[in-house]
Amino acid sequence: MKIESVKYSAVKNSVWRFDPSFHLSEAVYVHQLLEKSPYKMSKVDCCSDRVFLGNIFSRNFVKDKEYGVPYLAASDTVLSDINTGAFLSKRQANELSYLMLEKDWILVTCSGTVGNVTYTNKCFENHIATHDLIRIVPNDKIVKRGCVYAYLSSKFGHCLLTQSEFGGVVKHVNDEYVRNVPIPQFPAKFQEKVDNLIKESARLREEANDIQKAAMQILYSKTGLNEVSIDEYNYFGPSVEKRAVSSFVINKKLVTPVTINAFNLSLRNRNLIKRIKRTIETKPLIDCLDENGLFSTGSFPRIELNPGHGVMLINQKDIFDTIIKGKYISKRNVRLDRLVEQNEIMIAGVGTLAETESFCRCIYANEYLKGKLVSGEFIRMKTNQSVMSGYLYLWLSSDYGFRLIRSTQAGTKLCRPIPKLLEQIPVPIIKRDLMKKINDMVLDSQNKLYQSVMKEIDAISLVEKEIDGWKA
Numbered sequence: 001m002k003i004e005s006v007k008y009s010a011v012k013n014s015v016w017r018f019d020p021s022f023h024l025s026e027a028v029y030v031h032q033l034l035e036k037s038p039y040k041m042s043k044v045d046c047c048s049d050r051v052f053l054g055n056i057f058s059r060n061f062v063k064d065k066e067y068g069v070p071y072l073a074a075s076d077t078v079l080s081d082i083n084t085g086a087f088l089s090k091r092q093a094n095e096l097s098y099l100m101l102e103k104d105w106i107l108v109t110c111s112g113t114v115g116n117v118t119y120t121n122k123c124f125e126n127h128i129a130t131h132d133l134i135r136i137v138p139n140d141k142i143v144k145r146g147c148v149y150a151y152l153s154s155k156f157g158h159c160l161l162t163q164s165e166f167g168g169v170v171k172h173v174n175d176e177y178v179r180n181v182p183i184p185q186f187p188a189k190f191q192e193k194v195d196n197l198i199k200e201s202a203r204l205r206e207e208a209n210d211i212q213k214a215a216m217q218i219l220y221s222k223t224g225l226n227e228v229s230i231d232e233y234n235y236f237g238p239s240v241e242k243r244a245v246s247s248f249v250i251n252k253k254l255v256t257p258v259t260i261n262a263f264n265l266s267l268r269n270r271n272l273i274k275r276i277k278r279t280i281e282t283k284p285l286i287d288c289l290d291e292n293g294l295f296s297t298g299s300f301p302r303i304e305l306n307p308g309h310g311v312m313l314i315n316q317k318d319i320f321d322t323i324i325k326g327k328y329i330s331k332r333n334v335r336l337d338r339l340v341e342q343n344e345i346m347i348a349g350v351g352t353l354a355e356t357e358s359f360c361r362c363i364y365a366n367e368y369l370k371g372k373l374v375s376g377e378f379i380r381m382k383t384n385q386s387v388m389s390g391y392l393y394l395w396l397s398s399d400y401g402f403r404l405i406r407s408t409q410a411g412t413k414l415c416r417p418i419p420k421l422l423e424q425i426p427v428p429i430i431k432r433d434l435m436k437k438i439n440d441m442v443l444d445s446q447n448k449l450y451q452s453v454m455k456e457i458d459a460i461s462l463v464e465k466e467i468d469g470w471k472a
Contacts (some may be wrong), residue, residue: 037470059088062090068089070128079321096128102137106119108178115161120202150463157181186466201453205448225428258421264410264418283429284426285423285425286423288383289384297338297373303329305330311329313375314375324368339371340369342366343383345381346380347378348361348363352415394442
């Protein structure tokens with residue numbers, strides 16, 4: 001239990017907030033530390049042209065990009081890949097044009113998980129986001145935008161953003177409070193250094209995204225495959241008018257001890273596989289993997305430690321974020337030979353079938369994930385000499401790969417792929433030189449993502465070290 005006395009002036013200055021979560025939070029210590037700042041203090045509002053929330057609206061989703069505009073929920077904005085497959089009606093998007101995102105904005109989650117901060121790059125342009133997201137439009141007049149972002153993303157900024165959260169089960173924070181979050185007017189050279197790191201990070205992420213898109217176009221071109229239509233796979237998004245009911249008859253030979261599940265034997269899935277095999281030479285996934293085949297980390301005790309000690313554990317919730325934070329646990333009884341190796345491919349192996357869920361989506365183990373510990377829910381694999389890791393990752397990340405992986409699932413509330421079915425997913429085999437070209441592009445993309453993450457971490461670290469220096 002935490003007990004402390006609070007002065008009347010503190011209650012008065014906090015607009016008569018009496019709840020202990022406000023007055024006994026870490027933010028009280030941060031405010032005391034900021035009082036020691038050798039620099040003038042400003043507010044987020046003074047560093048921005050606008051800080052605003054949207055108005056509540058009922059969403060009218062449509063089935064694909066032909067009829068809509070990409071839509072982001074608040075939780076989507078922190079993802080490294082924001083292509084979630086959700087589309088808002090173009091007509092409604094036009095009416096809500098003020099909620100369209102632009103480059104170089106700062107976004108703050110304000111409901112549920114409060115205080116997650118995102119710096120938008122050009123990948124966010126032409127996306128419409130939920131009303132329930134605080135948008136900061138920086139102006140660079142007092143504190144440069146990259147420095148504002150790094151400050152709000154730091155441990156100090158996070159404490160300040162979450163201090164004023166309110167609500168019972170679902171926590172909230174409003175835009176008025178964020179406007180008044182104090183921010184030091186750091187020296188010009190310091191601001192420029194931090195700002196340059198954040199902008200370079202955003203640029204590298206844009207380049208990585210462009211390279212992967214180009215690699216995907218080459219993959220489709222060289223395999224002779226067209227994009228998958230929504231009518232060709234089992235879909236779990238918003239209801240779609242005139243979508244045909246999936247009913248079919250199967251030969252009893254298709255029913256095996258592995259599955260009798262209608263989802264696994266779906267006509268749509270079987271037609272998708274037929275199209276691939278009819279168009280291009282293929283190998284089953286298991287023939288593309290080394291002697292370990294499909295494997296997982298297994299189970300292990302989770303004795304939590306302070307950050308920086310033991311080994312970082314990453315779960316499915318964290319691994320798809322732009323900055324992967326994870327938590328640290330003791331190495332005791334953890335199989336250190338199962339730590340992630342560079343160039344591994346991982347599949348999120350448990351979850352639900354909603355279209356925006358991470359279940360069955362792929363992760364490439366770049367340099368940042370090397371040496372980390374991932375939870376046992378991930379399905380992991382390493383390639384053999386016949387197929388290169390970057391090429392296989394791109395195929396499994398494509399619409400074809402994702403839908404085929406999902407077609408192997410079984411379960412009720414929480415689903416998991418059936419390994420025997422997953423092993424038989426077809427992988428297109430193209431000429432070696434073309435496969436290498438695609439592989440090299442993927443590795444280049446992943447290297448830029450790694451550099452982007454490290455530059456952002458460096459920028460945030462600079463801000464934290466500067467403020468930590470005021471403790472004396």
